[in-house]
Amino acid sequence: MGWLFRTLNSSIGKKVQMALSGLLLCGFLVTHLAGNLFLYGGREMFNHYAKALEENPLLPAAEIGLLLLFLLHIATALRVTYGNKRARPVAYAKTACAGGKTIGSATMVFSGLLLLAFLIVHVKTFRFAPDRSDLYAMVMAAFQNKLYAGFYVAAMAALGLHLSHGFWSGFQTLGADHPKYTPWIKRLGLAFAAAVAFGFASIPIWASLR
Amino acid sequence: MTEKAKRNYTLKVWRQKDAHDAGRMAEYRAEGISPDASFLEMLDIVNEQLVRKGEDPIAFDSDCREGICGMCSCVIDGRAHGPGAATATCQLHMRAFEDGATIVVEPFRARAFPPVKDLVVDRSAFDRIIASGGFVSVNVGSAPDGNTHLVPHPVAEKAMDAAACIGCGACVAACPNASAMLFVAAKISQLSLLPQGQPERAARALNMLKRMEDEDFGNCSNHGECEAVCPKEIKLSNIARTNREFIRASVCSDE
Numbered sequence: 001m002g003w004l005f006r007t008l009n010s011s012i013g014k015k016v017q018m019a020l021s022g023l024l025l026c027g028f029l030v031t032h033l034a035g036n037l038f039l040y041g042g043r044e045m046f047n048h049y050a051k052a053l054e055e056n057p058l059l060p061a062a063e064i065g066l067l068l069l070f071l072l073h074i075a076t077a078l079r080v081t082y083g084n085k086r087a088r089p090v091a092y093a094k095t096a097c098a099g100g101k102t103i104g105s106a107t108m109v110f111s112g113l114l115l116l117a118f119l120i121v122h123v124k125t126f127r128f129a130p131d132r133s134d135l136y137a138m139v140m141a142a143f144q145n146k147l148y149a150g151f152y153v154a155a156m157a158a159l160g161l162h163l164s165h166g167f168w169s170g171f172q173t174l175g176a177d178h179p180k181y182t183p184w185i186k187r188l189g190l191a192f193a194a195a196v197a198f199g200f201a202s203i204p205i206w207a208s209l210r
Numbered sequence: 211m212t213e214k215a216k217r218n219y220t221l222k223v224w225r226q227k228d229a230h231d232a233g234r235m236a237e238y239r240a241e242g243i244s245p246d247a248s249f250l251e252m253l254d255i256v257n258e259q260l261v262r263k264g265e266d267p268i269a270f271d272s273d274c275r276e277g278i279c280g281m282c283s284c285v286i287d288g289r290a291h292g293p294g295a296a297t298a299t300c301q302l303h304m305r306a307f308e309d310g311a312t313i314v315v316e317p318f319r320a321r322a323f324p325p326v327k328d329l330v331v332d333r334s335a336f337d338r339i340i341a342s343g344g345f346v347s348v349n350v351g352s353a354p355d356g357n358t359h360l361v362p363h364p365v366a367e368k369a370m371d372a373a374a375c376i377g378c379g380a381c382v383a384a385c386p387n388a389s390a391m392l393f394v395a396a397k398i399s400q401l402s403l404l405p406q407g408q409p410e411r412a413a414r415a416l417n418m419l420k421r422m423e424d425e426d427f428g429n430c431s432n433h434g435e436c437e438a439v440c441p442k443e444i445k446l447s448n449i450a451r452t453n454r455e456f457i458r459a460s461v462c463s464d465e
């Protein structure tokens with residue numbers, strides 16, 4: 001087992017865990033967004049979807065798996081970020097961007113921490129809401145609070161920023177790179193980041209304007 | 211040939227007596243500089259003036275002064291090896307800076323590159339990474355037949371591109387995380403692509419990457435600042451290859 005421990009604690013090993021968990025979380029985002037879009041179909045359609053989801057016997061296992069993915073992603077991200085800060089004890093007086101880094105890549109830990117704050121509030125308001133009899137009404141009511149809707153939209157902007165770098169970065173970390181398709185992964189990553197951010201953010205905007 | 215108009219600059223240079231000194235920025239005037247002078251020649255001129263005044267000259271590294279040895283360094287105006295693509299500091303000319311400009315000159319900064327004096331840092335961490343696996347073990351003696359080891363042309367090109375790394379450390383200096391991944395990836399790629407590198411392939415990847423971590427370099431976040439400043443245009447694809455080499459060595463090899 002020594003090799004496994006060594007691998008998971010190595011620099012690339014930590015990055016691989018972060019990339020795998022991050023990309024799996026991207027998969028979760030797709031299913032979650034697809035479900036949320038039922039809101040546009042009205043009360044009956046959304047509540048029907050939510051009921052079917054809650055009655056699925058695999059849901060608790062999926063929720064625990066999701067929680068573990070988040071914990072793994074956040075734990076490795078913080079370990080990696082700590083190591084990176086430690087590696088440069090004295091800062092430069094002047095820094096310039098040579099053309100590599102982007103706003104997305106330079107702010108990963110900040111967009112990530114904002115997402116973490118969002119996730120805590122989000123799970124508390126929706127997953128652990130006191131009254132879950134009419135979920136459609138509950139969502140609509142929550143977004144009547146402009147402050148909450150604004151926070152939601154800001155968090156989705158952070159998500160878009162996070163994925164504008166994270167999506168491609170995850171593939172690069174896993175070694176999935178070739179001139180044949182890397183330009184396409186980069187484009188797909190930007191499109192995915194924008195689609196997910198706009199998709200999620202459209203709901204509070206729509207709900208609070210209604 | 212007509213003499214080109216001389217230029218004047220203000221330099222803000224990092225001065226630090228030794229590893230224990232806190233260090234500070236100091237300001238100097240560089241006057242009457244030809245636009246055709248190299249950046250290091252400009253520093254030489256400033257140093258001559260300092261020596262004449264009885265002051266300590268600015269310590270900086272250089273050797274070949276033609277972009278092949280990897281000895282020169284410096285972060286100039288926030289960029290490792292200064293402005294200009296695919297050039298080392300020794301290949302930088304003063305025509306790249308406008309007359310009257312203020313130029314900020316700092317050493318490469320990383321925990322793994324401890325300061326020695328002024329702009330000079332200790333990059334021997336790279337030597338220790340090479341010693342941990344950046345070699346092939348072959349019997350010397352009579353030269354083998356040219357066709358003993360067949361290497362397809364595209365593979366030879368990739369290996370040669372990776373082998374162009376001069377070990378300057380600009381990738382570490384430019385990386386927001388002070389990561390040495392581009393350097394290590396160039397060295398691992400160069401050897402793992404070629405037949406001669408196969409016997410030690412897995413051990414090399416694991417040992418060099420372990421040494422890199424033990425030297426306190428940061429982790430790669432795939433920013434790509436390293437690739438942008440590299441005087442030899444070493445590509446990020448070498449880092450992806452190294453990630454594959456590491457995964458392969460960890461999961462599929464006997465190491």
Ligand code: HEM
Pocket residue numbers: 015016018019021022023025026029073074077078080081108109111112113115116162165166167169170171173174430431432
């Ligand atoms: C829906 C939620 C999230 C998704 C889909 C996601 C996705 C990703 C992906 C795909 C990567 C790229 C991995 C790589 O570079 O190999 C990444 C990196 C990162 N994530 Fe997340 N992430 C999420 C939430 C978070 C949270 C809550 C944090 C909290 C700290 C976080 C912090 C980071 C950091 C710091 C990095 C980059 C570290 C580095 O490469 O230096 N992420 N994320």
Ligand code: SF4
Pocket residue numbers: 374375376377378379380381382392393396436439440441442443444
């Ligand atoms: S990869 Fe480029 S920047 Fe890094 S040490 Fe080699 S030549 Fe210098």
Ligand code: FES
Pocket residue numbers: 271272273274275276277278279280281282298299300301
């Ligand atoms: S002095 Fe040799 S590369 Fe610059």
